[in-house]
Amino acid sequence: MITLHHCPQTRSMRTLWLLHELDVPFHVQVHPFDKSLRAPEFLSLSPAGRVPALEIEGERMFETGAITQYLCERFSPDRMGRSVASPDRMAWLVWVHFAETVSQHAAALTQQHVVLYDDAMRSPTIMKLEAARLGKCYDAIEARLSTPVENRDYLLTSGFSAADISVGQAIYMARHFRGLDQHPELAQWYTRITERPAFQASLPAPEARLYDQDFYAAWEE
Template sequence: MIRLHHCPQTRSMRSLWLLHEVGVDFDVVVYPFDKTLREEPYRSLNPTGRVPTLEIDGIVLTESGAIAEFLCERFPAAGLGREPGHDERAAWLNWIHFAETISQHCAALTQQHVALREDHMRSPIIMQLEARRLAKTLATVEAALSGDYLLSSFSAADVGVGQAVYMATHFVRLDSLPRVAAWYARLQARPAFQKALPAGPVLYARDFYEPWEVTP
């Protein structure tokens, strides 16, 4: 039995996308982006009240990077991992976890623009700083891309970083990042990516959120 606990437009999207890429049967439990994640019965499964949570044959995993590694090891025929000893193993691992470096800035900006609902609670300085930091992480991806994918062929690394870029595009434009833009367009065309997109209510009400100007 494989069951993913998921909230649309959050980090759990990368686990959902990866499951579709692997091509196995699984169930999805969808939650709203609210206090439901901090209540029973979900709280007993994941006390931090966050997503993703993956249940697989009696095992519970709650970190998207760990989920990616586990699924690739569990289903090697999908060809999305890089086993120990592979020439690309170190780079694959680094990209799997670099997705979280991107996502931490997306999360900070999401909090400022979306979760803090009152204007007086938001900080223009934090918005601008985090947008610049996020742009720097995308520049790292731009500099590394030399082919169609992050490695010699499509892998779970593209899923993890690609989902982080999906979130990042709500706060940083890709106009000055042509390699990232072309790579991301290839990822968007994949059927598994399409299946991972939200079908109902979304977290981001707008396509793009401009940082506020700092007023004197």
């Protein structure tokens, strides 16, 4: 049995989306996004007190990229994953792990806009820097999707994969802080992948949302 430890609208949504795409039996244990993640019981699952954490057949995993690789290699090496022999294997690895580059900037902005409770604790400089860094990430994805190859609907030439899930979920978070209006290929790709039933199944109920706004404008002093 697979158990996913999950906080809505965090990186663990990436694993939840993937599990729905894999169509394997799993259970979701939802946790609040608070200090309970630092409790000894949870730290035994994820020593940094972060989600996702995955329990599978008596073993425990943490780190989103590692979980994605393991699940794909075990359950879907040539559909959601790309096997070592695949021409797209290198690109698959690059984009699966590039998702974390996007997520780290979105996480910094989440801390500034959502987690910190007092305006005096927030830094306009950090907000502007991290928003600009998201723009650079968007540029990289836009360039990839603009590559003139046949059927460039997804990040890989060979079609939809966990690379799209990983980066797509990171963009889901990042869009709360930087829009996609200046990146048309990225915007079309994001619309395409988020129409998938597995993505829709991974969305939180309104009362479970971490973000209480759809968009957080840059904070001004």
